[in-house]
Amino acid sequence: MADLILPPGLILILAGLLLPLIPRTVGNLLLLAAPLGALALVWSVPDGVSLTAPFLGLTLEFVQADDLARLFGTVFCIAAFGGGLYAMTQHSTRELACAFIYAGSALGVVFAGDLVTVFIFWEIMAVTSTVIVWCGGASARNAGLRYAAIHFLGGVLLMAGIAGELAINGSTDFAAMDLSNAARWMIFAGFLINAGAPPFSPWVPDAYPAASWSGAVFLSAFTTKTAVYVLIRGFPGTEILIFIGLFMIFYGIIYAILENDMRRVLVYSIVNQIGFMLVAIGIGTELALNGAAAHAFTHIIYKATLLMSAGAVMQAVGTSKMSELGGLYKSMPLTAICGLVGAMAISALPFTSGYVSKSLLTGAASEAHHALAWYGLTAASAAAFLYVGLRYPWFTFFDGSKADKSGQDPHITMKLAMVSVCLPLRYLRPCAGSAVRHVARSGHLQTLRSRKDRPAAAIAAVCRVFFLRHIGDASAHSNNDTRYRLALEASGLEFYPGARSDRTGHMAERSRYLGQPHRPDHRTCVCLPWACWSAGTNLADRFDDLLDDRFARRRPDPCLHLTPFWLNLPQ
């Protein structure tokens, strides 16, 4: 029994299949329990291939776990939990059922060990997400058809590529590839279509805003980020991704500036942010790939916050046109706060998770001496502050010049959902403490020794466990060590360099730092207005030289022993 391995996505898929068959009250419990169960499985599966099945002479590897898979698996479970809580008042059981099968399939892709298994779950995602778009009502019908056509085209390319790969190399193993033959180009194209890359970028702003207020939250989390995952896994260091990513960045920005529909603005920003990740994958260094994974993690959470707040406004006011909104902060204060926190995170303001992950990306570009990528990312960070950080909250919640609309904060479950995904962006910094690091290091939930740490750890671990781990490792790997220490500390993530050479070495560190939560110091207070002025440029750079000595004095252990990282980088 102890050796029984279940695919983490199976629980979500089964929950989705059960939802139409059971009373809604029980179904609502299932909406919360299933993601937590899946999360437990994500954390409990051992490294390596642990579940296979024969199929047409091939061996399908349904569960192949490593830290990268757990990172994405964790954030997908968080997204499913937040989305399920948010959608409890959604009347369409069909949408909820499809959303959970969709989320489970995304987990299936993440833990797939071979390309055929990737394809199977890839196509289930395409079908279920199309139904979610259609659940947006009659107006979503055509958008859903266009969405389906694009994704099935991607599926055809992917399948053709997999068949070609099998014919050429005799293997369907899912590992890092180069673009050395036509089959791999087709696999690459299939992945890029799901990422919203040109020339197919418009499917994202076409389909997602057509979904219902809850459907858009699910859609924003899985398809594009699954594509980012498979590109990290399959095509790290493929240079063309830098240029594709830069195009997506500025495509998203320019259209978001022109757009009047708040949900479309947020969806264009998905294209923009995926562009950030693709640039990093194209750079392909260890720091860049860590940054891409970290940015995918944070982006899922802050984009869910933003779309939840927009969905709450749309549900309360009945319109999503920013020209008809404004002044809603008085009648919808909680929604406004959550929207603001999400906007700050996407703008990479200090104290937010986006600040850390974007700093990693720009830092990776400078470390790789890639001037075009660095200038592009820095300019895009400034523009992201403009079109989402300022424009969305201002025209939706604060502009009083046309404030003839009023609403009220949404149902309690939607409030809880917004706050639950909003918290890890901003407010859980100090309570995580070293207890989370303990969980992160062990890779499993274990009983914590200190009673007072348990609640904080239980909450924060769900949100931060792998994020902390990878950011911490990435920062220590970096040549610009100080910058990332600063980025981490300014964002409130504890980072204590010390013995990190193995999975047990952290235990001593945990007890050493337990109960020493981070407090923002004067540097973080300086960082905030500076970020406003430089509009998102990488302010951590500005303080490198200034703070080198200070960090050197504070460092408890000058020798950093690092664990090998989780990616098979191209040689």
Next chain:
Amino acid sequence: MTGRTQALWLLFLASLGALLVLGLMFPYKGHFGLDELPLFGAWFGVGVGFAIVFLARLIGLLLKREDSYYG
């Protein structure tokens, strides 16, 4: 503009001025040449903001449609 709003504006502008002074006091060693110029973050951020909006408006002249264009 209320007194509180005026005070917030003054505080904001004063903090920006202070940051400019701080930026000049602590010059930054850049990676790519241009970013070594004084107050790079400030002028680059503001310049990009204006340029992006200008470019978007320009493209908008060709591409922008009424909200109801697609039904």
